[in-house]
């Protein structure tokens with residue numbers, strides 16, 4: 001390998017790293033940011049080169065002190081559990097600082113995000129629990145399905161044999177309730193078979209849901225769209241994704257209770273943690289509403305089946321959405337405060353040729 005090839009390799013290693021990394025010079029001006037650091041601080045490296053670090057991460061003394069110690073001691077420094085200011089609140093990170101060995105006084109700062117690690121752990125646990133619950137619920141639904149058919153049939157026969165019309169009211173109740181249970185069981189069992197993935201534009205899915213929801217949207221609720229039209233196509237099961245998004249949007253409509261604003265937003269995101277792994281590139285499909293927010297009491301279990309905060313809710317919508325998105329290798333997340341709740345569906349963007357196994361029938 002010649003020198004330029006090695007240089008190239010070094011550069012690519014740095015650029016592919018998912019840990020945010022930056023380099024500051026002896027004046028604490030930025031001289032390098034890798035793409036993961038650009039993502040983290042939502043800046044482009046070109047714009048912040050030569051800018052004082054304090055402008056990127058304002059008012060943080062711990063970081064500056066750690067940089068000084070690294071430079072003065074000319075030895076690596078590890079600083080755990082530092083809280084840094086960040087555009088979206090705060091971030092908690094372990095810092096690994098190393099002096100550059102060229103006598104320039106430059107310091108390399110690596111930031112390992114602990115809040116993301118904690119979140120990834122929680123998400124991975126959630127996905128495992130979700131899979132177990134899903135299996136349990138499907139097993140149960142399956143067991144209910146068969147006797148239910150018999151029950152309904154028997155009630156119909158009985159209805160015909162009844163001597164008095166007044167008694168038919170009772171068989172009517174049995175039949176109606178059996179139908180209601182049947183609809184619920186069908187919803188739990190969902191579409192049969194494996195994923196039917198095909199290449200699709202995520203906006204096909206969002207537009208379809210937009211049309212469905214708009215049909216019976218209360219007049220006081222606005223449903224807005226904010227799309228990133230440059231999103232690449234992805235491989236997905238259109239029906240399942242429509243179902244997942246529909247469940248999330250319906251919740252938003254219910255949450256704003258007749259008056260409010262809902263936004264459907266699409267974005268490309270890089271280096272997102274989903275369960276135990278980091279996705280290089282993903283679609284982030286957000287449903288934002290300005291309702292009262294998710295009730296505190298159910299936040300930790302909101303994706304579990306039968307967890308509901310509404311008197312007339314079944315608590316199935318989000319569980320079904322989560323399981324559909326998980327089957328695509330993605331995740332549904334949410335953040336919620338009164339006045340702003342965002343449910344985000346994250347879907348990996350793989351190159352079609354990298355995915356094997358499932359094809360359209």
Ligand SMILES: Nc1ncnc2c1ncn2[C@@H]1O[C@H](COP(=O)(O)OP(=O)(O)OP(=O)(O)O)[C@@H](O)[C@H]1O
Nearest residue numbers: 251252255293294308309310313314315316317318
């Ligand atoms: N955008 C939101 N704002 C506030 N709370 C929400 C929002 N989305 C979901 N929730 C809460 O999460 C609960 C669970 O939602 P989920 O969709 O799983 O069930 P559900 O809407 O109650 O019933 P189902 O969807 O089965 O008819 C809801 O009952 C509601 O309390």
Ligand SMILES: [Mg+2]
Nearest residue numbers: 247251317318
């Ligand atoms: Mg719901």
